[in-house]
Amino acid sequence: MRLKQIRYILLWNLFIFAHFSVIAQQEVQFTQYIFNTLSVNPAYAGYKEQWFVQLALRDQWSGLDGAPRTGQFSVDGILDPDTRNMGVGLQVTSDKLGPQTSTSVYLNYAYRIRLNASDTKRLGFGLGAGLAQHGLNGSEFSPTDPDDAYLLYGNEHVWKWNMRLGAYYYSPRWYVGASLMDVLDRKESYVFNSDDDYYNIFHRKHFYFIGGAIFDMGASFKLRPSFLLKEDFKGPSSLDLNAMMIYEEKFWFGLGYRTGVEVWDKTYNDFSAKDLSTTNSISGIVQFYLSERFRIGYSYDYMLNDMENVQNGTHEITLGYTFQIRKKRLLSPRFF
Secondary structure (H helix, E strand, C coil): CCHHHHHHHHHHHHCCCCCEEEECCCCCCCHHHHHCHHHCCHHHCCCCCCEEEEEEEEECCCCCCCCCEEEEEEEEEECCCCCCCEEEEEEEEEEEECCEEEEEEEEEEEEEEECCCCCCCEEEEEEEEEEEEEEEEHHHCCCCCCCCCCCCCCEEEEEEEEEEEEEEEECCCEEEEEEEECCCCCCCCCEECCCCCCEEEECCCEEEEEEEECEECCCCEEEEEEEEEEECCCCCEEEEEEEEEEECCCEEEEEEEEEEECCCCCCCCCCCHHHCCCEEEEEEEEEEECCCCEEEEEEEEEECCHHHHCCCCEEEEEEEEEECCCCCCCCCCCCC
C-alpha cells in the first residue's frame, strides 16, 4: 500500500513542518509473491513439503531519490516428513524508504489439516511472530529552514514485536488464502523522539486475500491465473491480477496488473476520491528453473499513473533453491 507514501517521498526536500506525522513504510510489496506466498501468508509455511530457500531483491521506482529498496530472505519446510502436518518458516526483511528503515525477523508456524485420503487437499492455519527495528534518520532530511527547532537531526530507532495470522487451502487445481498482518498495531504505533509528539510513524494492520488456479493448455503448457487483494482499512484498496504461462513445468512467463479498487466507501484524510488514480502498474514476470532445484525469477513494473515521468520502473529479482529430502515423488507438482 504505497499510494500514501508517494506523497512523502516527493516532500522530503520540502521538509518545513513544525508539527508533523509521517506514514511509515507499510507491509513490503513483492510482484513475485506468486512464487513464494509465505511473504503474505504465514499459513503457507511447508506448502511445498520440502525445504525451500528464497532471496528476493526489489528496487522500486528506480531513479527516484528516496524510493523504497527491499531485500528479503526466507526459508520454510516441514517438521514431520511422514505426516507433513507442521510447517515452519523464517523471514528476514530489510526495507528502506527515504530516511525511514525497517528490519524484521519473523518465525512462522502452520498446522496443515489433511482433507482427503489421497492427501491432495489441505487446509492450513498459520501464526507468525517477529521482532522489528524501525528507524528514522534525520540527517537525510533536506529542510528549507535548517534552523527549524522541530527538525530531527539524529538517528532514532525503536523495537517492536508483532504477530501475523493466516489460513491457506489448496488442492491440485486451485488455492485460496487469507491473512492479517501486524495484528498488534494501533493508531499510535512507533513514536520517535519520545520527548515530544512531533515525530510519529503510523503503522497499520493489513489484510491479504489471495487465490489462483491451474489449467492445462495442451501437452506442454499450463495457465496459472491468480489475484491478491491488499487492504489496510484506511487508504485505497489494491488488487494484483496475474496470469502466468508454464512451459514444460520449467519456464514461467506472464503479466501482472496492479490497480486500486473500491471495496467499500472510505474517507481519506488528505485526498478526495476523484484525485486518486486507480491504475498503478503493469508487470512483466519470468521464472526459469536452471535445474530441478534452482530457479531464478525477474519482474519489471511499469507505472501507469503520474509517477511514470519521475522514475524508471521497478526491478525485482528472486533466487530460489529446493532441498529435496525425500526420494519419493510428490503426489502433485507444486504450482502454487
